[in-house]
Amino acid sequence: MNRVIQGRLLKLAAVFLFLQTLIITLAPAVRLRTWEVDYRWSQWLALLAWGLFAVLVHLFISSRLPDVDPYLFPAAALLSGWGILTVWRLDAGFGARQALWLLVVMIVFVFGLGLPTTLEFLRKYKYLLLSGGLLLTALTLIFGTNPAGYGPRLWLGCCGVYFQPSEPLKLLLVAYLAAYLADKLPVKLSAFPLIYPTLLVSGIAILLLLFQRDLGTASIFVALYTVIIYLATGRRRTILISAVILIFMGFAGYYLVDIIRLRLDSWSNPWSDPVGDSYQIIQSILAIANGGLEGRGPGLGSPALVPVAISDFIFAALAEETGLIGTVGLIAIFGMILIRGLRAALFAPDMFRRLLAGGVTAYFGIQALLIIGGNLRLLPLTGVTLPFLSYGGSSLLTSFIGVLILMLISNHLEEEPAPLPKPQPYFALGIFLSLGLFTAALANGWWAVVRGPDLLTRPDNPRRMIEDSYVPRGILFDRTNAPINTTEGETGSYTRVYKYPDLAAVVGYNHPIYSQSGLEASLDEYLRGLRGNPSTIIWWNHLLYGMAPEGLDVRLSLDLSLQSRADEMMLGHRGAVILLNAQTGEIYVMSSHPTFNPSHLNEIGARLNKDPNKPLINRAVQGLYPIGAMIEPFEQALYGNKTLTEDELQTVYETFGFKRAPLLRIQAAGPVTDSENNLHISPLQAALASAALSNHGSAPAPRIAMAVNTPNEGWVVLPALGTPFEALQAPAADGTAQALRVSGQNYWAHLGYAESEESPVTWFITGTLPNWQASPLVVVVALEENNAPLAQRIGQELLVDALSP
């Protein structure tokens, strides 16, 4: 019967791994959305190695040890196969090494199962084995290396073969404690003389690890020691004492050891430093969030974005690609191993084997919880491996030797179990580990389903930029449907192309390193296809590709032919120009100089931020200039020709909206008052106030994004964000405009000069007269220099150009 159960479970595991291998093979075709791709074949070797391993061990077990627990081996085998495929998918080189390790495990397994005295050997030579393990661990203090070339030096070995002695040391400690306590327990009943030799030995081991700064393994040792003493004596005090010691160690470590403080800080408050110390944990959570409920599919996520995804963060990689559904299954399989391990302990025929089984089960449970909890930010991060799944030969071998021990212990069911005077510790251990796994599943659900959608919109989520190269981003058109920013290339290599680079400060850019700016940032949801598309399409694309659907095109109010006139004239000068429809608020021209070419961001991006000319700033809406003499027409409109009091001046500011930032789809700067109590406003504010003079006293709400092209309803109008306001009575506005009329022309104009700490400012505002029959227009020019002729020329030529059909 056992043989049948084990065989059937292994077949199901094989189906699971086969499907996973197949999906990884097909993954490139899904990513590039075509059948003509380079498929990934190499990981079939991993499946082959796994199949060999599983079949041979299964045959061996069923012929030699038919009474062995039939659940332990299939569960361990499934997890290890899953781990190897994931490691292979992340890095084929490491995957191949892990597959070779699996074959080593196979040999050890068959030997260990074949020798009937394996457990006796452990018991007999407990001191020798433990001293050997301690010695090897101590040797890492002197000869230790790290295969990666950096980081803690916990390995022994050279020339490509490395071994981490602290991994098997965990099992050796468990075996020693079980053997010692089983020998001594019936004789000595008082607690202290019984345990002080074990305290000494475990203390040495823990000190060694602390010297090595292998904090994760050290805490596992403390926990394992506590659990075994508790299982043997049944005294709850041991747990209390150990908890107190761990908390004390944590506190002492926090104030004395830098790395502990760093780990605890980045755990308790990761969002404060997402690119520094907390980078790993944030990326881990982002990967889990991207996995969501159903996962992106094997080979289809981006788990390589998490540092050390193959070992410390393999759980995050699994969560991203198989989702909550996969990780809940994974956690359940761990639960299965733990329950079968505790069952083997309860039914063990003597005290040694019972304690050994309990200890090995605790080892699996505690280590898995520690690293899964670390990946999920339930616990501070410790660099331990996830048993069976993480990359690492020592870890894989140790995990399977643990399973081997449990299987050997479970093979004595025909003997009656030894009497169990205190069963509570075993139940307590079972409940504790199950609750831990349950909490991990809940936390996984929290990040993946509840918090996931919000987290994925974080700008430090690198998946957004990966998505940009696989999904075409919407095009930004001018009002005549000429493209400004567009996307070129094909799936996997889409890039943003800037057809009209002089608009960079206004329209902005979308870049993998420098993120987004301008309208590219504020219209991102439309351009990315997350708004305006039917929600079923968004959902379906997310399910299939883990990406947004094709982006939607947006039409702007800008007119490229007028814009280029303004840019030509502004070339070489600093300042801003706005041409605005005074009635509708549509912005035809928005020019900010100096500007930059976003096509060359890779080379110039780092310099732009420090450039004293501030080319990144959109001077038309974010540049703030002192009003100076530009205020005169607005004062006259309200009060006529007289010297204003301070209160009256404030009334002018309020009336023409100089005291509040306009609402536009570009972040507009609010007005500021400088040290000499002069108000600084943006050219856009000046343009809206001027519009009131040309439009019978009413200032429009500014608009730059006009419409979005949705698949179902065609072009849909994007409404203005702000509201128009009545600044003046029509006669007062019309009168002021007429008074400013340029003789012989059909427009009014005003030149104003202002002085600021940085540079002089020349303002020129002009607009159509109230009796103009077509759309009323205004132009505002702000130059950061004392250059009245240029300001005048730009304003008048632009207005005349715009007025002539």
Add this chain to the structure above:
Amino acid sequence: MTATIVLILRLLLAIALYAFLGWALWTLLQEFKQQGDKLAVQKKPAITLYIQIDRGMENVRRFLQPEVMIGRDPNCDLAMIDEALSAHHARLTHHHGQWWLEDLNSTNGTFLNREKLNTAAVVITGDQFKCGNTVFGIQVEDSDGLSPTNAS
């Protein structure tokens, strides 16, 4: 198209994972049920006690349950009226394939084959033990319910 096929494969992948877990759970439940059934039908070998009341007079009691409590308390499986007995005096239990006799800290002690009993001891057919003033003879049956043949 590719993505739809892979989506179906992903669905099958999840099904395979849960089939593994589900099948393991199902067989565990089956095993659990079987063990329950087995325990329910499993018979412990009966024990027969020959209780010597007066010279030569014997009272014979046969027990089928795995635990027999002896004492003065009327709730005991074998309740006796004997001032020298404690309320819960001694206990016979069957485990590890044997019947065990155990003294429950009684005032006057339990004597197995005239020796005072300190820890639980295995009893076999032909043993005698004394609780209070009462002497009990023991006959243990095999698990198939037959008395072992008398060798003498």
